[in-house]
Amino acid sequence: MLDVPFDHGLAGNEALLKLIGRIVSSGRISNAYLFKGPKSSPREAAARRFASVLLCDDPSRDGAPCGTCKSCRLLVTGNHPDLYVVEKEGASIRIKQSHEILREALLKPYQSSRRVFLILDAEDMTIEASNALLKILEEPPAYVTFLLTTSNPRAIPDTILSRCQVIPVKAMSPPALRQVLVGRGVDPEEAGEVAELSGGNLERAMRLLEVEGKASRGAALLEEIVSSSPVEAAQRYARLEPSRRVDFLDDLEIELVKKLRSPEGPSEPYFQALKMVLKAKERLSRNVSAFLAFAVLFLDLSRALNRVAKDRT
8 A cells, every 4th residue: 555645744633634524425525614723733634635635536434535545646656647736936826826726627627526626824815815716615516625724714704704715723742742753753752752843733843853963944043033123124124025024034034943942051141032033923924014023023032132232251
């Protein structure tokens, strides 16, 4: 049997897997489902698991892909012709992508009995894209299923939400994440520590493990912040696309976590700096002015990191 990686990251979401099993065994497949969960939850993994079952030629009665049929083999290689994945272009899902979905939805399935459209971070659809998707959802072909993921359902129009069956996705607990990391070959002790530091977020945990023992981009960014004018740095980073702002803050967060784990031991200024980065993320998620959020962050970070330098002299 093939190693079908559709369950990776779903530890702690056993109820979700049972729900998928009940839906598939009932034979009553809706045209649209919304996988809703916090940012640290494995929403995409859950949606891909459901897609794998919908496209499998011989799924089990409990809703698992067989792992051996042609459809499963195509899914593993990322080449299944009936799975259409929609991701953001820059900061949003645009009208062009929705028009492509419309064209694809009119085509009959090639390999499986249905076509599955996976729309990641559906809250980032533009108004035009949402309206185009709504037209498809109003009269979808019987063989089409849409799987949407979101961490912010309030940002999705009610007209789309009302046409989706909601499937809640829970964030992984640190023990569940530790189990996943150990299964991927990480040393059990290190897996437990990383799982706690990442708060159950698999993506953050993998990034922490990736930069372990290496010079990271975050280190250079911290040095840049200390040596730059907070206002000039804020002007520069405020011009980034929203997705790149998040990546930038993630890099800072990971670097600060690394410093707290260093042999030198925890430092109060680093704790404070980490809180500042998390606060900046929160502000940006509430659509606070990017310039103001970064200006406050860089000013506070400079003070905190200068304290570290003074403590060491």
